[in-house]
Structure formats: structure tokens, C-alpha cells
Amino acid sequence: MELDYIENVNGLEEHVVRLYNFNMAEAIHFRALLIEFIIEKQQPLDLSQVAFIKPRNCNLILGLRHKPYRASNWILSESNKKHRHF
Numbered sequence: 001m002e003l004d005y006i007e008n009v010n011g012l013e014e015h016v017v018r019l020y021n022f023n024m025a026e027a028i029h030f031r032a033l034l035i036e037f038i039i040e041k042q043q044p045l046d047l048s049q050v051a052f053i054k055p056r057n058c059n060l061i062l063g064l065r066h067k068p069y070r071a072s073n074w075i076l077s078e079s080n081k082k083h084r085h086f
Contacts, residue, residue, distance in 0.1 A: 001026045003047055005058035017060055019053070026052050038063060 001022035009016045022030070029052065037045040044063035047053050 001030065001050075001053045002056055003053055003058065003060060004056035017058065019047075019060075034062070 001019060003017070003019050006016045006018070008014070019030075030050075033045055033050065037043050042064060044061050046059070046061045048055050048059040
């Protein structure tokens with residue numbers, strides 16, 4: 001499973017974060033992690049800490065929006081530029 005950030009994907013200053021190139025076992029494991037961390041524990045899931053995800057040029061931290069944003073909740077590109085929340 002790979003994670004990357006594509007800046008200005010269509011020439012309209014729209015950006016994409018994509019998670020791709022994964023098999024069924026990885027998809028099932030990823031779903032289980034989402035349920036465990038975000039739903040049950042209500043903790044963020046840092047995709048850079050998931051062994052089977054290979055971040056190419058960014059990191060993504062997923063979580064529920066219960067609290068005000070913190071800098072660590074942003075998407076960080078390879079150059080550590082902060083990008084907006086989703």
C-alpha cells in the first residue's frame with residue numbers, strides 16, 4: 001500500500017492525497033486499524049506508523065474532529081509544507 005500527495009493535480013490548484021496499490025489483505029487490515037484506532041479508541045491513526053503503508057512524499061494522520069485542529073493533524077508533504085485538513 002502506498003501513500004502520496006499530488007499537488008495541483010488538474011491545473012486548478014486542487015490537490016490529491018491517495019492511498020493506492022494495495023491487495024485485499026492490506027485493505028482488510030487497514031479497515032481493522034481504522035475501526036480500532038479511530039472508532040473504538042478515538043485516537044488518531046498516523047499512517048507513517050503502519051508497517052505495510054509506504055509513504056512516498058507525505059504523511060497523513062486520520063482521526064475524528066472532536067477537538068480544535070493542531071499542527072500535527074495536517075497533511076505534511078515531503079518538504080514539510082503544511083496543507084489543509086480534509
